Amino acid sequence: MNANHPERRGSAWAPVITPFTSSLSVDTPRLIDHCRWLQSHGVGLAVFGTNSEANSLSVTEKRDLLSRLERAGLNPARMMPGTGHCAIDDSVALTRDAVQMGAAGVLMLPPFYYKGVSDEGLFRYYAEVIERVGDSRLKVFLYHIPPVAQVPLSLGLIERLRDAFPQTVVGIKDSGGDWAHTLNLIERFAADGFEVYAGSERFLLDTLRAGGAGCISATANVNPAAIAALAGAWQDADADQRQAGLNQVRDLFESYPVIPAMKAAKASFSGVDDWHRLRPPLVELDSQRRQSLLAALEAQGFSMPEGKDVSH
């Protein structure tokens, strides 16, 4: 891939936040509406990510949800469900479903209970899942998120997985928050098409300029159109200015716990108070922090596209 190919467009994805009812079950119609809204603004659907509270959902729930999203007519070519679990059987079951629905790929966490595990053990885990799914349509994006999973994916492991499964292990999301590491991944692996995604739009322009693929970022849930626009037009003259605009919004959300803050913003702009809710162990923003977040968003002139009623 030529990093400066004039046709090359970046790609932006949202780890889709998950709405819950008062009994803490998933509010599927509202989730579908949010997915449609995100797709309409140009971002892909990385459902079942960290920001989706995916590990707070059972595998049974996720399989059911995936089939409902499919039946709702969302575009599977712009879906990348998170399918990595601690138990191989669980990862296989959800990955198989994603492949069968025609998803663009799956974003696969390493098993994250044991810490300090070996590259050999992680290799065997991914190999076992890939071989059990046994489908040439499978595209795996590795999910490197050491601050949360506490199980990093080393360069040696990535290389070994690519060598063993060159048609299957096709990309990575780097949520380490360290640009030098993302750049290293791009320089080492992107030349032959391996897709490196930054875990935050803060690195979107840098990623695309270096030859990466784009970003899969929490705040694409609340700021999708602007992020998708920069991913598409990153070679335009105003790209740095756009990036600065994205950073301003990102900075604000990062000054709060990000998932509750996004849900608070979504609740406010949609007028649907239920959006505040999270599954334990996560908790919603208290009313004082909600107020300060919303005041700061207003001071920035922030808005969600299509006005207040974005959920419907």
Next chain:
Amino acid sequence: MNANHPERRGSAWAPVITPFTSSLSVDTPRLIDHCRWLQSHGVGLAVFGTNSEANSLSVTEKRDLLSRLERAGLNPARMMPGTGHCAIDDSVALTRDAVQMGAAGVLMLPPFYYKGVSDEGLFRYYAEVIERVGDSRLKVFLYHIPPVAQVPLSLGLIERLRDAFPQTVVGIKDSGGDWAHTLNLIERFAADGFEVYAGSERFLLDTLRAGGAGCISATANVNPAAIAALAGAWQDADADQRQAGLNQVRDLFESYPVIPAMKAAKASFSGVDDWHRLRPPLVELDSQRRQSLLAALEAQGFSMPEGKDVSH
């Protein structure tokens, strides 16, 4: 509870190691044999613990296994299944099964994916599970294992859970490896019957002398009789000498990755090579380390009760 009550006996439990077949499925008959062997040597069955590779098993597998263990006639009053998962639904399902089979209690991990979560969020998680199970027979033992889960349970959280559910939240396993912390838990909570278990037999005698309940320890899988004997006879004159003997075995296993080392010892003493196997991301000892472990065990004069064929 009077720590020096002459009748007070300590209690020892094994987080039961899980045997796998060549296709990595659970070898249920062999697991049942191992459970019977452990019970016959006086240790309780903390199935589905960290050393059981429980998070590498799906919830469906665990529910099925629990029902097979019940049908095999193992004594539920000496069973304490691990039932804590990241998703509340999963924890509720397995906890309910354990209560219905008459298990002595359940050992409950906190949700361990998100890090840096609040006490409020952890309280809500445990409260939600307890309320959904909604059964007065439920006895929850909290599972504090910060080196692995990376989600510690604070003293304030424990106090709040005990206050809210005094008949249900009845004990804790402390796998932090810090005796000062275990002692603190005992001094703060054990006086009215809250059962504090050390996560290693290294602290068994200290725990019992301070007023704790005993230990739930990995190496009870390989050294059950001696550990159970000290738990029962900790007030005897030779207790310190017995403790020193336990420590010698423990030191040896701790000089290897403990789960693979226990499986290697079990494979050797049972003559069943399949015992070596682990589910990824864990890996077995290589042959050189196996040899050195077995040589060191032999040098110590270590043996498993009932000779070589302990599995059958």
